[in-house]
Every structure is written in structure tokens, then in C-alpha cells.
Amino acid sequence: MKKYNFSIEATLDIIGGKWKIVILCILMMDQRKRTSELKRMIPNITQKMLIQQLRELEKDNIILRKVYNQSPPKVEYSLTEYGESLTHVIDLMCDWGAVNIKKRIEEGEEIQLSLEEHDGIRN
Amino acid sequence: MKKYNFSIEATLDIIGGKWKIVILCILMMDQRKRTSELKRMIPNITQKMLIQQLRELEKDNIILRKVYNQSPPKVEYSLTEYGESLTHVIDLMCDWGAVNIKKRIEEGEEIQLSLEEHDGIRN
DNA sequence: ATAAATTGTTACTTAATAGTAACTAGGTTA
DNA sequence: TAACCTAGTTACTATTAAGTAACAATTTAT
Numbered sequence: 001m002k003k004y005n006f007s008i009e010a011t012l013d014i015i016g017g018k019w020k021i022v023i024l025c026i027l028m029m030d031q032r033k034r035t036s037e038l039k040r041m042i043p044n045i046t047q048k049m050l051i052q053q054l055r056e057l058e059k060d061n062i063i064l065r066k067v068y069n070q071s072p073p074k075v076e077y078s079l080t081e082y083g084e085s086l087t088h089v090i091d092l093m094c095d096w097g098a099v100n101i102k103k104r105i106e107e108g109e110e111i112q113l114s115l116e117e118h119d120g121i122r123n
Numbered sequence: 124m125k126k127y128n129f130s131i132e133a134t135l136d137i138i139g140g141k142w143k144i145v146i147l148c149i150l151m152m153d154q155r156k157r158t159s160e161l162k163r164m165i166p167n168i169t170q171k172m173l174i175q176q177l178r179e180l181e182k183d184n185i186i187l188r189k190v191y192n193q194s195p196p197k198v199e200y201s202l203t204e205y206g207e208s209l210t211h212v213i214d215l216m217c218d219w220g221a222v223n224i225k226k227r228i229e230e231g232e233e234i235q236l237s238l239e240e241h242d243g244i245r246n
Numbered sequence: 247a248t249a250a251a252t253t254g255t256t257a258c259t260t261a262a263t264a265g266t267a268a269c270t271a272g273g274t275t276a
Numbered sequence: 277t278a279a280c281c282t283a284g285t286t287a288c289t290a291t292t293a294a295g296t297a298a299c300a301a302t303t304t305a306t
Binding site for chain 4 (some may be wrong): 141
């Protein structure tokens with residue numbers, strides 16, 4: 001039996017994986033992406049991690065996996081309607097994070113932001 | 124040099140520790156808490172983890188540690204002004220999590236929520 | 247004098263998470 | 277035919293995070 005102190009822990013359970021928000025941010029920006037596109041966009045992720053994180057997001061009904069019956073295989077991932085409901089949360093978290101990064105840079109810390117900006121996901 | 128893909132990762136760096144949001148939620152509800160009070164309110168946390176998470180939150184300027192010059196020692200933790208800026212984010216994440224938990228319970232999963240509800244932190 | 251309560255530290259162990267690298271399998275291209 | 281692309285799997289290893297348990301230092305209560 002899963003036990004939480006606060007409901008926010010459920011949110012972190014779902015978006016807290018090392019690569020999950022990166023995947024979600026990309027799918028929020030671009031609607032749908034093939035496995036290979038995701039892999040190219042996230043340079044340091046491994047095949048195994050990518051598939052693993054996608055599976056978990058799919059299991060949690062956040063993303064949809066659509067298989068095209070082709071060869072070479074084609075699989076596209078997109079947000080489910082339920083996954084879309086995370087958009088506001090993620091946007092607000094992005095905003096807070098952007099301020100945090102700005103603050104830390106002002107304090108002399110060296111931080112680098114890699115992926116391009118986009119309406120709705122403002123870095 | 125710290126490298127992020129999206130600024131949201133900075134947010135998760137700060138609130139993503141296993142016990143950090145629990146601590147933050149409590150401090151959002153109750154203004155300030157002594158070490159021992161926090162420990163009592165979070166039954167499964169160990170002394171080491173509690174102090175460790177508090178130190179990291181303090182280092183990130185999210186909470187303030189106030190030492191009273193007494194014996195036996197008295198130390199109180201509270202949100203800094205910057206820490207308060209997390210309130211909106213955490214509230215929204217709580218809301219989403221509450222819906223998620225409701226959904227999962229409807230689907231037959233067994234989940235238990237432990238800490239009492241409060242305005243602003245609605246479980 | 248002893249025990250308890252306070253906040254905190256330390257060395258060590260265990261569990262969870264992530265990374266490596268090689269492999270499958272079908273089809274396409276050179 | 278050999279090399280390549282796609283999406284995915286698997287066994288294994290490394291790294292990180294978290295838990296255990298004992299200890300310190302101070303003062304009050306018994």
C-alpha cells in the first residue's frame with residue numbers, strides 16, 4: 001500500500017524521474033515525437049533510460065505510445081489528455097526554475113541551459 | 124558546471140529530495156517548527172535524513188535556521204522570503220497530486236494520505 | 247548520580263537508480 | 277551480401293541516495 005504524507009508526493013512520483021520532465025517538456029513543445037527524435041534531442045540519455053522513462057509515463061497514462069505498422073519501425077509518443085493537465089504545473093515550475101537559475105547565476109554559479117525556448121515552456 | 128535541459132530541472136533539484144516537500148509543506152502550514160517537532164510529525168524520517176534535507180534547503184536559501192542560545196538546544200526552521208515564492212508552485216502541485224490520487228483510488232489502487240489537511244495545502 | 251531531552255555528527259550498510267554495452271529483429275540501401 | 281536504420285531488450289556494473297546505529301555535548305528533572 002502506497003503511503004504519502006502529502007498529495008504533492010504523488011506528483012513527484014510521476015514527474016520526478018531523471019529524464020521524465022525533459023521528455024514531457026519536449027512533448028509539450030512539439031506535440032509528438034518519435035523515439036529516435038527524442039533520443040537525438042536529449043544527447044546524454046541512453047536507449048535504455050529513454051524507453052524506461054517512456055514506459056513509466058505511459059503506464060501512468062501521461063503519454064500515449066502510437067505504433068505505426070511499418071518497417072523500419074515507427075513509434076510516436078504524445079501527451080494524453082490527462083498528460084496535458086500537467087501543463088500548468090510544469091509551466092509554473094519552469095517559471096520558478098528560471099528565476100532560480102537567474103538568481104544562482106547572479107551569485108556566481110555556472111549553469112548552462114541547453115534546449116531552446118518555446119511559448120509555454122519559457123526557459 | 125551544472126547543465127540543465129530545461130529550467131524546471133532546477134526546481135526539481137531543490138524540492139526533489141525524498142523528504143524536502145514534506146518539510147516544506149509542514150513549514151507552509153505552520154510557519155516555523157523545531158527540529159524535534161518536525162521529527163515527530165514525519166514518523167519515518169531519520170535524524171540524519173532530517174538534518175541533511177534541512178541543511179540542503181538552508182543552503183539553497185529556501186529555509187532559515189534560527190538557533191536559540193539555550194540548553195537543551197532549541198532550533199527553529201522557517202521559510203525564507205524566497206522560500207515563500209515556492210508556495211504557488213507547491214500548491215498547484217498539491218492540487219494535481221490530489222486529483223491523481225483520487226484517480227488512482229478509483230482505479231482500485233490502495234493509497235493512504237497521512238498528514239492533515241490545511242488551507243493552502245489541500246490534500 | 248542517573249536518566250532524559252535537545253540538536254547534531256559519524257562510519258558503515260543497504261537499497262534504489264542510472265549507465266554500459268552487447269544483442270534481437272525486420273527491412274532498406276549500397 | 278554487408279552495412280545500416282528503426283525500436284527495443286537484457287545482463288551486468290557503477291553511482292547515488294537513503295537507512296542504521298552508535299556517539300557527543302549540554303542542561304533539567306528525578
